[in-house]
Amino acid sequence: MPPQPPSRPSPPPGFRRAVWERVTRIPRGRVLGYGMVAAMLGSPRAARQVGYALAALPPDTAVPWWRVLRSDGSIAMQGDPDRGPRQAELLTAEGVEVVDGRVDMARWCWDPGVDEGGGGA
Template identity: 35%
Template sequence: MNDTSNNPSYQEKIWQIVAMIPEGKVATYGQVAELAGLTNMARAVGRTLSQLPKDTQLPWHRVINAQGKISFPQDSEAYCRQTERLKSEGISLINGKIRLKDFRWQP
């Protein structure tokens, strides 16, 4: 019998890191992967977050790409939802970009 109850799945590790990102800060997909001990698994972070239920309490909107951009297409509902959530936390986008220098989470 395999007892994995003490070993979180990679998805659980990702969720734990995303849950720690404070309001008003962002992290990149790669940064979340690194902090979760999942080196070079930025795409897995994106995949995991894309599978969250719509009513999740996890602050998925605080995860952006390495260029400081939202990864959804600009005219999509998801892009607008993420933009609004970030703006409500005081995170501004200038020409579609977030200044990582100002808003990147440094745990």
């Protein structure tokens, strides 16, 4: 199969909606990168749109937006400054180890099929 043609394979009716659906599949105590979510949706370069989609989430949303971080594991501090620290607390509440506003991606990054994890330490 071809590696990754620049053409859109099948653009969803609403990219934001697709992001919410995908983020909701992230198991508790696990995290993903904006670029990873975008790649799952078929647009590996639309990482910004993933963040933009989460920014459009309602205050009473059921989408675990806090489980999405930057590719390097750092928490996005853009937008509302109050949401940044809040995300760190939500992650910690789920058992994710957050150090100085950062998460060990190689350790907490969710891999579908290997949702067990536990291998930490």
